[in-house]
Amino acid sequence: MIVTRFAPSPTGYLHVGGARTALFNWLLARKSGGKFLLRIEDTDMKRNAATAADQVLKDLKWLGIDWDEGPDIGGPNGPYHQSERRDIYDKYIQQLIDEQKAYYCFDTSEELTTLREKAEAEKRHNLYPRPAVFPTEADAEKARAEGRPVTVRFAVPRAETIVIEDEVRGQVRIEPSELSDFIIQKSDGFPTYHMAVVIDDELMGVTHVIRGQEHLMNTPNHQLLQKALGFRTPKYAHMSVTVSDSGGKLSKRERPKALVAAIKAMPDVDVQALATAGGISAEELELFLSGKSVPDMPVIDAIAKAVGVHLPEVNVVDFFKSGYLPETMVNFLAILGWNPGDGREIMTIEELIAAFDLSRVSKSNSLFDRSKLMSFNTEHIKMVPPETLVSHLRDYLEEICSPVAGADDAMLKRIIKMNDGARTLEQIEQKTRFAFIANDAMTYDDKAVKKVLLKGNGLEMLELVGKELAALPELTPESIETLLRGLAEEKQVGLGKVAQPLRVAICGNTVSPPIFDAVDMLGLDNTLKRIERTLNEFQQITD
């Protein structure tokens, strides 16, 4: 049976690169009827954030990726937090030391830095100088007593060429003479990633490791460790990196970077106001702007909102908040560096599972193309079953605290129907919120007012429309249509001349659902009030 896993370190929100790795592992497991496990790699005590692991689970669930064993549901091979597996790792580390396959080291980090700099200056590979005779347990005790850091290094066997049989890259050969003795246990007693991953994958029965290309050069170390411990070597597949359209690897740093750039491009910046918006002090904001520190994501989001800039999405939640569907994300991430081979691109999750195949994973890096993502989202909004879309829209509206969240399911269904052809849930929300805010809370878009109301006889037309609407015996989308069309014909103008002033009067801008629906949704009373308010507000300007 195929067993795959996703093993994030809980350092923050799940970003799209991680989501893609998780997805490929998940697809392979689901396709083959195997198992997919989740493991939290929290051996770095300095970097762990308590809530971050929960957020990653939440993001995976939103995407529809589920797991058969994991930290929240347990399983036969737990615990699934590496921090809770110390005794297991200790046992194997001791075994390697006893067998003279690993040895104690007592270097300080300063000494290691010196070693590294020396190698760099001499333009050679930084190989750790292995002692001829390994220190004993007594030596380690003594070092500990003296307060020196004690680590354990793996003595890399310098024998035959290491061959990685990679499912996507084919055979990759590495000479062991290039490999330095690497640390398997840190001075705080925790294993390093290399040690923990090898032990856990063995004990958890993992058969296929799909991970990012950045791990390719770690694989010889892992294979050597497996051999030394008498473990199996799972099948490996190293996926290409996803690069950003702003250049370089798609990384979490992109959002803060974009925000700093946007703020610096502003002519005058009220630092205090922005700091308040983000909930931090002006000093903290200054540090951020000068590149000396990076605040947490909620702070970044809040400031971006205050500034009014759209930051590039990189975390899974960012896409949620921008109105993308999980179905879109899964489809797009799957198609990034993989294809079913028959020309299909827009696919449901079920279709992806059925078609997935490691042999069709691409070797070259791919760029995260946001406009293609947008197009995928448009397609999925059309494809998804209506009930699913209603539930996605509700989740979205609640997440962004939209006034539209007050609508019931029937209303949401109607909103969706009116917004046929929308590209994102965000667009739907923006086009619909006019009907869910108080009449006097509505704001007018300057350009729209100038173009539609102040130029030509827009206000005159609006006044006329208002009078006719007030006299309408029954308000339905049909009756409004009849009225407006009749009016346009009577005045010998296009429907736009009649509809646009009305649109600006009730929505404040030129973007709205079809005007007949918009009026019907707002109701006659509110429509007339907004027309009156608009006339009052702008009539004197034209005089």
Place this chain on the structure above:
RNA sequence: GGUCCCAUCGUCUAGUCGGGCCUAGGACACCGGGUUUUCAACCCGGCAACAGGGGUUCGAAUCCCCUUGGGACUACCA
């Protein structure tokens, strides 16, 4: 610098393993036109690529070599 990986339209890619079916196909973006009460959506059309140089071969996008370009790694991070 060293080790390793990669290289087809602007972008994602099909075709590469098992050379001829490739005057290189699709999708997104872009441009032009149509439809239209706004924004979208939708329909029709168009632009556009085998990184360069050597080989091998009757024949190369496909096999080999070199160059160039891009990327990953080079931590007591994972």
